[in-house]
Amino acid sequence: AQTVTQSQPEMSVQEAETVTLSCTYDTSESDYYLFWYKQPPSRQMILVIRQEAYKQQNATENRFSVNFQKAAKSFSLKISDSQLGDAAMYFCAYRRPEGGATNKLIFGTGTLLAVQP
Amino acid sequence: DTGVSQNPRHKITKRGQNVTFRCDPISEHNRLYWYRQTLGQGPEFLTYFQNEAQLEKSRLLSDRFSAERPKGSFSTLEIQRTEQGDSAMYLCASSRLGGELFFGEGSRLTVL
Numbered sequence: 001a002q003t004v005t006q007s008q009p010e011m012s013v014q015e016a017e018t019v020t021l022s023c024t025y026d027t028s029e030s031d032y033y034l035f036w037y038k039q040p041p042s043r044q045m046i047l048v049i050r051q052e053a054y055k056q057q058n059a060t061e062n063r064f065s066v067n068f069q070k071a072a073k074s075f076s077l078k079i080s081d082s083q084l085g086d087a088a089m090y091f092c093a094y095r096r097p098e099g100g101a102t103n104k105l106i107f108g109t110g111t112l113l114a115v116q117p
Numbered sequence: 118d119t120g121v122s123q124n125p126r127h128k129i130t131k132r133g134q135n136v137t138f139r140c141d142p143i144s145e146h147n148r149l150y151w152y153r154q155t156l157g158q159g160p161e162f163l164t165y166f167q168n169e170a171q172l173e174k175s176r177l178l179s180d181r182f183s184a185e186r187p188k189g190s191f192s193t194l195e196i197q198r199t200e201q202g203d204s205a206m207y208l209c210a211s212s213r214l215g216g217e218l219f220f221g222e223g224s225r226l227t228v229l
Contacts (some may be wrong), residue, residue, distance in 0.1 A: 004159075044121070045160075045208070045220040091159050098215035104150070104173065105218060107159030 002027045004094050006108035013082045014116050020067075021077045021111045023092030029053075034068065035093040035105070036077045038086075045091070051075065079113075087115045119143075121221035123209050129227045130199055137195045138224040142211030149192050150218065151184055152208040153177065160208055166192060167214075199228045 003026045013019035025034070036048040051059045051068050058066050063080045079086055092108040122141040130136050142149050147168050152160035163182070164174045168189035178184075181199075186192040196203055206225050210218040 006159075009157075042222075044222045045210075047217050050217075093159075103148070104162040104165060105160075106162070109157070109159050 002029070002032075002094050002096075002106050004092050004106055004108040006092055006111050008111045009109070010112045010114070012114045012116060013079070015082055015084060017082055018078060018080045019082055019113065021079075021090050021092075021113065023075045023077070023108055025073050025075065025092070025094050027073070027094065029096060031097050033095045033097065034066075034075045035095070036064070036066070036075075037091045037093060037107075038088045039091065039110075040088040048090070049077065082115050084115050084117060087113055089113070121209055121211050121219050123207075123221035123224045125224060126222065127225045127227075129229065131229050132201060133198055135195065135197045136199060136226060137193055138207050138209075138226075140192045140194070140209030140211075140221060142191070142209070143219055144190075146211035146213055146216075146219070147189065148212045148214065148216075149186055150210040150212075151192070151194050152210065154206040154208055154223070155204075163194075163207075196226070199226075201228045204228045 005024045032053045034051045037045045038048050039045045049061045049064050065078045067076045089110045091110045093105045095105050124139045150165040151163040154160045163178050164184050166186040181197045184194045206223040208223045210220045212218045
């Protein structure tokens with residue numbers, strides 16, 4: 001069974017600085033998708049960034065980028081120029097590709113990010 | 118596009134009572150998912166529908182839980198004979214086939 005592990009329950013960063021959130025996963029599949037979701041307090045979860053396992057190039061979305069290490073099964077999120085609005089719970093998630101036996105997202109336990117002014 | 122809507126947002130009930138949550142997905146989305154999230158944990162998959170068909174159910178979904186999506190639009194999640202361990206946030210999400218999941222704000226259940 002696939003698992004997702006986030007070993008940092010809480011992280012803190014100064015405004016305008018850079019922070020990296022860690023995620024490791026376990027799977028025997030060669031093709032899959034990885035995601036980072038953001039859940040602000042009392043707000044719905046939104047997708048931050050996604051990575052297809054078959055793509056070697058790391059995904060980037062504005063200030064958010066990932067470091068995808070397929071062999072190490074590692075998928076970290078880097079937030080550059082941190083802003084107060086980045087404060088939230090961040091979840092790493094895994095999903096099999098379309099057409100597989102299941103299409104559910106498997107989530108890690110989350111990292112609570114605080115941004116200090 | 119008004120997003121995924123969940124009702125009620127908060128529900129407080131006594132142990133042993135039945136509760137029902139409703140999810141209205143984004144209108145053109147044919148997939149609908151239910152997740153449960155407890156404090157300090159990531160969301161755990163419960164079940165998902167493609168149109169009106171329930172295609173997968175987690176073992177977390179005991180026989181006290183039932184979900185329906187009768188016309189392939191809105192969905193309901195019913196919990197019968199609630200227990201204190203059912204206290205959690207129940208999240209609904211919808212997507213197109215192979216597309217991004219859009220989540221609702223969740224329905225928080227407190228069982229006294």
